[in-house]
Amino acid sequence: MTLQIFDSATGTQRPFEPLREGHVGIYICGLTTQGAPHIGHVRFAVAFDILRRWLSTGHGYDVTLVRNVTDIDDKILTKAADAGVPWNEWSYTFERETNDALDLLGVLRPSYEPRATGHVTDMVELIRLLIEKGHAYSAEDGSGDVYFDVRSWPEYGELTRQNIDDMESAADADPRGKRDPRDFALWKGSKPGEPASASWPTPWGDGRPGWHLECSAMARRWLGDSFDIHGGGIDLRFPHHENEQAQSRGAGLGFARYWMHNSWVTIGGEKMSKSLGNSLVVQELTKTVRPLVLRYYLSAVHYRSTIEYQPGSLTEAAAAVDRIEGFLERALPDGGDESGVIPAAFAEAMDDDLNVSGALAVVFDHVREGNIALDDGDGERAAELGAQVVAMTDVLGVNPLSSQWDSSGDDATAEALDSLVELLIEARAKARKERDFATADRIRDQLTAAGVSVEDSADGARWTVNRKGDQSTGETTED
Numbered sequence: 001m002t003l004q005i006f007d008s009a010t011g012t013q014r015p016f017e018p019l020r021e022g023h024v025g026i027y028i029c030g031l032t033t034q035g036a037p038h039i040g041h042v043r044f045a046v047a048f049d050i051l052r053r054w055l056s057t058g059h060g061y062d063v064t065l066v067r068n069v070t071d072i073d074d075k076i077l078t079k080a081a082d083a084g085v086p087w088n089e090w091s092y093t094f095e096r097e098t099n100d101a102l103d104l105l106g107v108l109r110p111s112y113e114p115r116a117t118g119h120v121t122d123m124v125e126l127i128r129l130l131i132e133k134g135h136a137y138s139a140e141d142g143s144g145d146v147y148f149d150v151r152s153w154p155e156y157g158e159l160t161r162q163n164i165d166d167m168e169s170a171a172d173a174d175p176r177g178k179r180d181p182r183d184f185a186l187w188k189g190s191k192p193g194e195p196a197s198a199s200w201p202t203p204w205g206d207g208r209p210g211w212h213l214e215c216s217a218m219a220r221r222w223l224g225d226s227f228d229i230h231g232g233g234i235d236l237r238f239p240h241h242e243n244e245q246a247q248s249r250g251a252g253l254g255f256a257r258y259w260m261h262n263s264w265v266t267i268g269g270e271k272m273s274k275s276l277g278n279s280l281v282v283q284e285l286t287k288t289v290r291p292l293v294l295r296y297y298l299s300a301v302h303y304r305s306t307i308e309y310q311p312g313s314l315t316e317a318a319a320a321v322d323r324i325e326g327f328l329e330r331a332l333p334d335g336g337d338e339s340g341v342i343p344a345a346f347a348e349a350m351d352d353d354l355n356v357s358g359a360l361a362v363v364f365d366h367v368r369e370g371n372i373a374l375d376d377g378d379g380e381r382a383a384e385l386g387a388q389v390v391a392m393t394d395v396l397g398v399n400p401l402s403s404q405w406d407s408s409g410d411d412a413t414a415e416a417l418d419s420l421v422e423l424l425i426e427a428r429a430k431a432r433k434e435r436d437f438a439t440a441d442r443i444r445d446q447l448t449a450a451g452v453s454v455e456d457s458a459d460g461a462r463w464t465v466n467r468k469g470d471q472s473t474g475e476t477t478e479d
Contacts, residue, residue, distance in 0.1 A: 003059060005229075006304065006353045008237065008259040009159050013353055018228050019257060024061045025227035026052065027219040027256070029236055030113070032070040033094040034079055036281045037101045039298065039309070040265040040272030044233045046295065046397070047262040047303035047354075049107045051231070053395050054350050058342065066222045067110040069095055071117050073211055077198060087198055088117075101282035105295045106397045106404045114218045116209060120200045122217040123209050126251055127186050127202075135250040136186055139177025144189020144205025147173070148212075148243065150182045153250045159259065160238045170239065172210060184243050185210035212243035219248075219255070226254030234261040234304075235271070262303040272309070280309070292405040293318045296398045303354055320364075324393065325400035327367045330374050331386030335401055339394060340387030346395075356396065363392050421452055425461050428454075 003016040018024050028048050031041055048065070055061045071091040080090035095115075103109075127146055130136035135152045139145040150156045150164060157164050169181035173188060189207040190199045199206045209217075219227065232241065241259065248255040264271045272280070286294060297317035301307050343366070349358030370385035393399035424443055431439040444454055447463070454463050 001347055001351045003055070003351045004353055005258055005260060008261045011161070014258070016228075016258065018061065019226060022060075022062055024055050024063045024229065025223040026063065026065045026229045026231065027215070027223055027227060028065070028067050028230070029215060029232035029240065030067045030069050031094075031098050032073055032075065033091045033098060034073075034075045035094055036283065037094075037098045038272060038281050039285065039294070040280075041098075042101055042105060042107075042282060043265050043298050043307065044231070044262050045102050045107045046105060046298040048231050048260075049397055050299060050303070050356065050395070051229075051260070051354060052108060053397060054354065057395050058347060058350055064111045064223065065108075066112045066114065066219065068215060068218050069113060069115045070211065070214060071095060071115045072198060072208055077194060087195060097283070104282060104286055104291045105298070106291070106402070112222050114222060116214040116218070119214070119217050119221060120202075120209065122221050123187070123213050124202050126213065126217050126220070126247070127204075129251040130186065130247060133250060133252065135247070137179065138204045139189075141174075141177045142205075143174065143177050144187070144202075144207045145173050145177050145185055146187035146204050147178055147183040148186055148247050148250070149179060150184070150246065151180055153246050155249070156246050157242065159242045159245050162238070162242075184212060184239065186213045186247065212240055212247060215240070216244050216248045216251075216253075216255075219244075220253060225252075227256060229258045229260055230256035231260040231262070234263050237261055260303075263306045265298075265307045265309055267309050269308070289314050289318070290321070290405070292398060292400060293321050296321050299356060299396050299398055300360060302357060320360075321398070321400060323367055324363065324389065324398075327370050327374075328386050328389060328401055331370050331379075331382040332390070332401065338387060339391035340384065340389075342391050342395070343388055346392050350395065359392065359396065363389055366392070421447070421463055425454065425463065429461070 004013045005016045006013045026048065028044065030045075031037060045067070052063050052065050055063050072087065076091050077087050080087040083090065099109075127136060130148065131138075131146075134149075136146055136148050139147065157167070164182065167182050169175065170178075170184040173185035175181050186209075187202060187204060187207055188210055189205045198208055200208065219230070230241070230244075241261075245255055266272060282294070293314055294317075297314055298307070300317065300320070343362055345365075346359050346362040349355040349362060352358065366385045366389050370382045370389070373379075373382040373385065390399055390401060394402070399405075424447055428440045428443040431437070431443065447454055452463055454461050
């Protein structure tokens with residue numbers, strides 16, 4: 001089967017053919033590290049994590065994924081100054097928070113994660129190329145700014161299919177040094193009041209990079225003059241990605257062969273943002289909902305469709321996770337160490353521009369059939385279906401049996417918990433046998449207070465560790 005990708009540049013679905021056989025190079029625009037990441041920020045990372053997993057697992061490609069860090073820009077400098085914190089400290093704090101949030105959601109770490117501030121030399125080289133080819137110029141007002149001349153590039157606007165005369169002015173630099181108000185900054189000269197540490201020497205004056213230039217330079221450094229896929233949020237198509245493409249191709253580079261853009265997370269029909277005061281920070285949200293549930297919520301909708309966040313959304317996601325998890329715990333009591341074969345229907349859905357809705361329908365068909373098999377006493381068939389569910393949910397990053405979602409901590413912690421719970425349950429069993437029901441009830445109350453629920457049955461006691469939003473199951477027997 002051939003993977004079909006919706007290419008934003010052409011507005012059509014195209015068969016994916018890598019530049020180099022067996023290998024795929026992907027560049028995605030990471031976050032600007034100006035604040036704590038909310039779920040609207042991280043949706044792109046989850047979407048392209050699924051793409052990466054499918055390219056690797058479903059098609060056997062060796063994937064190189066580069067996700068940059070924009071660690072310097074106007075907002076970072078302004079917010080750091082307002083907080084009285086050095087800009088680089090401010091930036092690095094939220095870089096760490098972003099990585100922590102993505103780790104929490106099971107997003108695989110990128111092959112490389114370059115910072116803009118580490119690639120100034122590459123940016124200077126790209127500016128030189130553009131000036132030599134007549135597509136860039138240094139401002140005549142002595143500001144140290146360097147601009148891309150949009151009218152020198154006839155294809156400007158092709159990515160977003162716009163006419164240049166219909167575009168708004170570029171607001172990323174002082175317009176007085178521009179030949180055309182739509183020209184955008186490649187390099188920004190140092191301004192009074194800006195910290196000296198936020199400035200680098202260049203032939204055009206001291207300053208710092210323009211946002212668009214950063215990504216072109218880093219993509220070229222780590223993926224070459226041409227690469228397979230460029231991705232990011234739909235809000236980046238213009239001006240960011242349009243400008244990236246123009247400056248890279250203006251410098252004579254092939255740049256991205258496919259463009260993929262994920263849609264927003266919205267609240268009340270509006271894009272989630274801090275300015276709206278409706279952001280849901282990942283680290284705060286996962287104090288009340290399992291990270292697996294949040295990952296499922298962000299994964300279950302097609303990447304090009306908007307996710308409308310509303311009360312009850314995560315409850316529905318939790319119920320879906322419970323269905324999968326409950327089946328796997330019954331079908332694969334030993335933990336499902338081996339994945340099964342990915343069903344053809346699942347692969348067909350994923351090859352249709354990552355149709356996760358269709359893919360999840362296959363998952364739940366298998367869960368339903370597997371539960372029926374268990375009810376009929378056919379454990380072998382249930383285990384076969386369970387292994388296939390593991391394989392499918394691994395692709396989506398929502399396999400409940402994955403160690404990623406093990407909230408019990410490391411093996412030593414789990415073993416200590418098991419030992420302590422079993423000692424208390426044995427003491428309770430002894431008290432019940434001696435008809436000391438007051439002691440038995442007190443032990444049960446102690447376990448309940450510690451977050452451990454006990455259910456009695458003819459075969460002994462079954463206990464579960466309660467988690468926020470769900471339960472972690474274990475069991476023991478009483479002799």
